[in-house]
Structure formats: structure tokens, C-alpha cells
Amino acid sequence: MSGVTSRLKDVAALAGVSIRTVSNVVSGSGAVAEHTRVKVQAALDELGYRPNVAARNLRAGRTGLIGLAIPELHSPYFSELAGLLVQAAQQRSWTVVIDQTFGDADAERRLLEGTGGRVVDGLIISPWALSPEDLAAHARGVPLVFLGERSPGGLADRVAVDNVPAADEATTHLLGLGRRRIAALGLQPHLHNGTARQRHEGYTAALRRAGIAPDPALERTVATLHREDGYAAMSALLDEGVEVDAVFAFSDELALGALHCAHQRGLRVPGDLAVVGFDGIDDARWAHPALTTVVPDKRQITERALQCLADRIYSPAPAVPPQDIVVPHRLEIRASTVG
Amino acid sequence: MSGVTSRLKDVAALAGVSIRTVSNVVSGSGAVAEHTRVKVQAALDELGYRPNVAARNLRAGRTGLIGLAIPELHSPYFSELAGLLVQAAQQRSWTVVIDQTFGDADAERRLLEGTGGRVVDGLIISPWALSPEDLAAHARGVPLVFLGERSPGGLADRVAVDNVPAADEATTHLLGLGRRRIAALGLQPHLHNGTARQRHEGYTAALRRAGIAPDPALERTVATLHREDGYAAMSALLDEGVEVDAVFAFSDELALGALHCAHQRGLRVPGDLAVVGFDGIDDARWAHPALTTVVPDKRQITERALQCLADRIYSPAPAVPPQDIVVPHRLEIRASTVG
DNA sequence: GACGTGGAATGCAACGTTGCATCATGGAGT
């Protein structure tokens, strides 16, 4: 009732039983006679007992916390993912602690090592700046799940969409609309991140299958995946006078930036320029025109990632080999390609 | 170095000193001779000692966690706010735990009471469904900061922008452009949330000052503040044939939904319809056309809120009276009103 | 009537840390 915290000791005193018995009632373990249980429960309610998490954790050797390490929370893709994860984790009585790495390699390294950070029972990380080798070198004892990036040498579980076919599908969709000058927007050769590489691979595969030779002038590098970068890359492309009738952006944010640029230049979308994004963020649906995008099943990403953690945290068994989990995606076709 | 956790005991054994001395070195407290300090530090490094948070918390009676309770993480405004808060909290060695209430009154009540949830040292809550009376009735012993909603009876600190003048400013901007049929989009009479009421108040005040009588047909109610709701409200408005030359939406998401609708109907923005939003989310800048919006200083919101918590958590003093902190805002004028 | 049985309740100890009080040591002061 009141805000004052009461301990097992207080409840025990009020109920006239031992601390241990109260503990049994609270945890539901051990044998407790019905009338005792009722009596203790009454005392619990009266004092508004709430277990001390720190003490429990100390005893259990767990914190009940799992970490989510993402480049940044304000990016729609990650905030949507984080929101789902927080929700899903709650159902498993876990609390999510979100860390932002801002694409900083040191920050990612620090989190993997656990230095300076709060101790978590497990960590779900969406690596960005670290190479697979780095990832392997700095992983700590805590159960780990990688999002997107595959871990080398079977270091940890990994959950991701199948980037190559997904990118292929998106590109093929544009090809099917008769587009031949399709820009690939979002290469990041300076990062060791494999995601961009895989999407590029799918893009190239689709072109080749259609008998089109990839044109380096159409492949644009970006520093990050923000709208600004998409805007800048699109602007440069147009400034250079490169002929282009479609854009496959490696993220929705990039696509939205490119879209903004197209509008500014007076290009009609999809008439003059068809645009496809990747991530299936909410904004995509409400853009003008609504953005065609590859939508990963985010709910499944969070569910599977948690399941991986649960398996490793709760089973002291001789760990099963790291799993590589592929979650489904679908190409959601909207007005930015089929007006 | 390795993933195995080592305790003060282990370090002490390796360094050949007592546990207490190691503790002194780690915490920097107490008197420790230089050569001892060096020796212990070496042992600490060698074993890669990391303090056990649970034990510390248990001893200190604090968890080092603060809660952030928001309606939903995937809304841009809240994800931007959360991102900033996580960052700012890190500097104060706090860890943020995010709870989503999804606008559910029960969820908000539960968080205020702390039932079932993890125990936090402080809670920053952005109330949505609860009335001020509810908020007062259910608050618990933990330091509390309200975002947006004023707490009644001096229950807790509150950080917010000054909604009435801000809304007034936005409306006045539209009036200054010669608009006379300005829709107010975002009323929520079914909620006890005061934010919408205040923005409506500012809107009305501006109209009256301009000698315009508020027209009920221009004031639109929404269920939530999502793009869908803005789209629906705008659609209804146009379907009813209400004459309108501008929209002041109480959130950017609503504005973006309305914008989407305007595009669909072939309205030119800002030619036929000028649009102003509220919140200053990132998307607003990249919409087509870029959205004029009231931008609250989000960084200051998080900073001030944390400062409030810090003051209450760390000062055992006879608490200062609850503060009502107003953070600055600015009207960012973009192409959706001045094309 | 003694004994075994099993359910119910309890006591002890430990998880890893830190506040407080105590103890050891060596140098300065008388």
C-alpha cells in the first residue's frame, strides 16, 4: 500500500511465521499448508510486499536484464525493433536495456566485452562497425545473438533475413517494370558490415540474370543509412547526369532521402523514377508516394532472438552449436514503383 | 580477460591482500599505499575484475536503473526522446529501462505503483490515459518526473514545453499567411490528457485574437496520434466538404497523415492547404513538402528530467517542492507553409 | 505402544559487496 519497502522479515513477523515460509509462499515452491498460505498472503497484501530484485539477483547469479545494442534508437527501423523486443522480453520476465553504439567500433567492442557496462544475462547486438574478426575476438562469456551480421567461426547465434534473395527480389521487381538503369544506393565499402555487401550481391545477381551489366556509376556509397545520406547520394547521382530510371535503396531511410531529392528536382515518382527501399518502416507506408519496400518480419526477429538467448541462458547443457536463423521477408509493393 | 567472472576475493588472493583493500582500490575510497594500489590494480587487470552489480545494489539499496514509461517506442517522437535519455543517463551512470504503456490506463497505473515491474530508482513517465487524479492516487514512493502532463497537488516534478503559447504561435503563423479556415487536428476529449487541451486552447486564443470565431466543424477529434488518425481525420474533413485552407495538427505524425491525404486528393501543399505539425520529429524535415513544426528542445527535456531525478534520489534533504520546468521550443518554418 | 513416514515449518549459510570499527606498523615527539 504505502511506498515504504517491506521485506520478507516484516511479512514474516506480521504473519507470525518464519521468513522461509513467507519465501515459500511468494515463490510458490515448497510445501505450505493452505491456512498458512492464506495467512501469509494476507500479510503480503497488507504490507504490499515486493521482492528485492537486487537480493534475488545476487542469490540467483542472474540480473534478469538483457541488453540490446543497436547503432541508434531514433532510427525508425531500430526503434520499431526495440519496441517489439521490449514487449516480447516482458512476457519472459526479462527487462531490456538498450545501448546505442552510434556505429562506433569502440562502443561495440566495449559492449561485447561488457566493460563499464551493466552486467546482462544476454546480449542482442546489431553490429555495425566491427568486422567479423573483431566480433569473434571480443566476445565475452555472456550468451550472444547477432542481428543481421553473421558471426564467424560459429561464435554465436544469428538472426537475419536472407539479404541476397531479398535484394534480388526487389531488383527483379524493378526490372519487371521495364526499368534498366537501376541505381543501387547504400554501399558501404568502408565498413566491414556484410549486410550492404549482401544486398549489393542480390542486386547484381538480378541484373546479370536480366542480361544487364552492372554500371559502377549507378552504385552509390553512403556514410550512414540516414535520410541525409540518401538525399546526398541521389543528388550527386543526378548532378553527375547519370541516366537513371529506378533506385533500389538498401534502407528505407535512404529511399526516403532519395525520394525527397527526386521531388525537389521535379522528377515524377514512379513515372520518371521508381523507388524501392528496405526495412519496412512505418514511414514508408505514409511517404508520398507510398514506398515499395522489403519488409522483414520484425516480430519474428525479436521472438527468435529471445528464444536463442533463453535456450543458452537456461540450459546448462553442452551448448548446441550456434544457429543461423533466417526470418521471412516480403516485398510490399506500393505506389513508388507501381503508381 | 576471460569470460569467467572474478570476485573481490579472487583478486585479493592473487594480490596477496585483504578483500577490503581491493574494495578500497576499486572504489577509490579509504587510504591505500601507492605500491599496494599498483599491485592490486595489476591483479584487477589480470583477472579482468568487474564488480557484481547485484551485490552493489543490494548493499547500496539502489538499483542504478531508472524507468522511462512512454506510450510506445516506435513513435518517432518517443524514440527520439528515448534515445537522448539513454545517452544522457549513461553519463550519470544510470541505466534506462523502457516501458511501453500503449496508452493503457492500467499499464500506467501499474508502473506508477511499481507492481510487477522491476524496481527502479526513479521513473520518468509520459502519462497518456490517466487523469491527474489517477496520477496522484497511484504514485508510489519512488522519485517521479512527469513529461508533458502536469501533476496535481504538487505530487512530482514536471518537464514540458509551454503548450498554449506554442500552439498559439503555430496558429498565428498560419493566420499570418492569410489563412482563415484553419483546422485543428488532434483533439482527444475522451482522454484526460491535458496536452491536447492546452494545444487546443492556444489554437483558439490565436483565432480569437485575429477576430475569428472557432468553427466546431474545423476541430477534429482523433483516437491516437498516429499517421493513420491524421489521415482519417483529414479524409473525413474533406469528405464532409468543410472549407479549409490550413491544418494545425497536434503532432507531426497526425500532420504527416493529413499530408498524405492531401496528396491523394490532389491538393497542393501549401498552395491549397498549409500544414503545421508539433513535435519536431526527424521525418518532418524529410516529408514532401518539408513540414513546418513546433520543435521542443528534446535534449533539454531529457537533461532536466534527469536532473530532477538526481536531485530527489541523491538528496536525503527534506525534498524541495515539486518543480514545474518549462523547456524552450521554436517554430521551425518549412515548405509545408511557406512554399 | 514404539516406530516409520511424510508433510509442514524452520534454521543456517551463502551470494559479493561495502560501512564501520579495529588493529598493526613505523616514525615523530618528549
Next chain:
DNA sequence: ACTCCATGATGCAACGTTGCATTCCACGTC
């Protein structure tokens, strides 16, 4: 030479909880 003191190092206890082992009691059985 003896005391005094400052500095450095240590031991004890406690934070609130739970695993394990024990005790207690009532009941049924031989």
C-alpha cells in the same frame, strides 16, 4: 626509551533472498 599518532590494512557484519538440511509434528502401521 617510551608514548602518541597517522597511515595503512584488515575483520566483522549486514543488505534481502533462497538452497539445503534439519526439525517438528501428526498420523498410520506393525
